[in-house]
Amino acid sequence: MSMFSPRLSLIMLGVLALTACNKAAETNKTAASAPAAAADGSTVKIGSANPLTGPFAHWGRDADNGVKLAVEEANAENITLDGKKVKFEVVSEDDQADPKVATQVAQRFVDQKVAGVIGHLTSGAAIPASRLYSDAGIPMIAGSVTSPKFTEQGYKNTFRIIANDVQQGQALAKFAVSGLKAKNVAIIDDRTTYGQGLADDFAKSVEAAGAKVVKHEFTTNSATDFMAILTSIKGAKPDLVFYGGMDAQAGPMVKQMRKLGLNAAFMGADGVNTAEFAKLGGKDAEGSYASSAGAPKESMPGFASFNEKFKKRFNAEIQAYAPYTYDATRVMIDAMKRAGSANPAKYLPELSKTQLQGVTGKIAFDAKGDIQNGTVALYQLKAGKWVSVDAPAAKPTASAAK
Template sequence: MQYVRLSLIAAAVLSLAACNKSHDNAAANDASGAATSSSGDVVVKIGAANPLTGPFAHWGHDSDDGVKLAVQEANAEGVTLDGKKVKFEVVSEDDQADPKMATQVAQRFVDDKVAGVIGHLTSGAAIPASRIYSDNNIPMIAASVTSPAFTQQGYKNTFRIIANDQQQGQALAKFAIDDLKAKNIAVIDDRTTYGQGLADDFAKAVEAAGGKIVKREYTTNSSTDFMAILTSIKGAKPDLVFYGGMDAQAGPMVKQMRKIGLTTPFMGADGVNTAEFPKLAGNDAEGTYASTAGAAKEKMPGFASFNDKFKATFKTDIQAYAPYTYDATRVMIAAMKRAGSADPAKYMPELAKTDFDGVTGKIQFDTKGDIKNGTVTLYQLKTGNWKVLEAGGAAKAASAAS
């Protein structure tokens, strides 16, 4: 994803300076890269890469907080690796959901000798960053990256604890055709790795199910005016409008749809299924359909207690992926404990063998690093809240074995 910044270089320099200052205060590194805290504990650094500024900052801080909560609990528990007590430290970096910035963040993590990375938030940032982590043998666990390409690169260090966009696109298309009886569908995407890939998978699945894509339009992940493409779509008289992109554009988009009299149902995926979307779209959001690449919160085995802890710690509601970044961090630390080491070469094989019961459910990886038996859940926005769609008395969900 590309963003226009007044001074990208200045922002990167300031971020690096602040990060280095924080590390100087927390731990001292010796020539080998090992570090000790002021208490004498060995410091194990875990990188957390998210957009902490810009239109997706609410997602980024939510994900960052999930990592921090898991690390706080691990430190309170007290972990010993290779006979030495360790203190985990979260190194948070702002990748701005931008591919170029993400590679800079990745290199900073390499230079900072992090033991592993949780992130990045977006597919567009994670995929280019993953090459740098692979080259330097640093494990990364993605908690929100849904592009199928992420785990199709042949890297041994990439893992994902959530379903992918191919699975989301198929589930959404099936629901659109079978349940909503939509035959003529318009598709818009934001030209990002995530948005375009999701829209492509959805469109393919629609056509495979006998539907027709009557209009295909494009925007960007920084646009706010969609009148021209929506007017073009209105002329095609679609039964449904699908958007591959994030809530920051989906909110204004659906408002503008209603403004020009386009009353067609609106559908998105996990980028739209957020607490922020109804705030951005207001009453015009009502009735929107969306998915999540995972189980409904109500179906997560550990969500209730996690939600209580999260709110008590951060004084805010969960946006989307905090339960997943929390689980990803716990999975990484559990692999280190089994290996008795935070050395990636020693604990990465243990990551591949993960069999973990997390807040979000059972976590196991296939040979590509994808989660086994990923789940897609469908929702509709009703009276300002996302409600799980019911079918036959059970949650409308698609189980997708990897």
């Protein structure tokens, strides 16, 4: 004889059935929220890491858009990898150009099992993040990182498709001394990995070319008031002031220089070579000089058509690095196609064999992962537009590449 009444048994059966339904519903909910790759392996995630908020957001959005355009075009090709048609998905993250945030972003990419990463935008963010990608075996291609340290770490998964700060410093210094006849040079840097490294390389090259560094002052990448250091510099009577840093500081800096009556030429590197600098500096920025860690846009083999596509897709002007992140993404997807797989372990060996004609030029890597035959271009700001300068040392040797 049962210990339970028929009525009690029916109640218990109902409870069990309800519990089973709830578990099934929860399972279905989890499955529905999981990425497509977990179900059929057809989604290939590519991480795009940039500052999407803060003072460098205009750079970051530009670089992120380059990745997105390349991925959209790849998806139109109906590419097959590992025996299946794949859809590429851009996973965009905001690293705020902050080293600590960048490592958090890198860990999220690792946890999401992205197939590769394009970025980070700045050297200060890219270098600490690169260790996590190396440990996880995830390939990383930078379209804007110029610090030599990036590829001097010995990681096999890091690549860049742009010239480095040694090359920029040499080209800028040679132009300052030989082209502009500067004899006394003042230097300011923002103490970031990028700014300090660039300023130090520039200083060495200036002195090697026969000029004198009369002042070297420091600021931060969040400063807005430079009057004290500029007053100190004015007393040294420089022919030229060089700034190692970004446009957000360079614009106000050149305005404050002119307000003080400091009429020395103003020069920066690729961090200054933007429409934003021209906007922030206004008429005081006219005549400034800057470099680009790559060929002049007008001489890039694929720039005209890329520029047209970019404007049509995003209704925006190219800031700086979109052509490079576009090419970096194409390089990564090309390696996957040659390997027949998006598995990092399978396509990573193909990256080092890259021979690709990109928007920015021919792309091939040296043993460290640096672009071979990196080019540096020099510009002057005229009527609010950066105009290419026919300068010495526009194309440093391949051995200088980092």
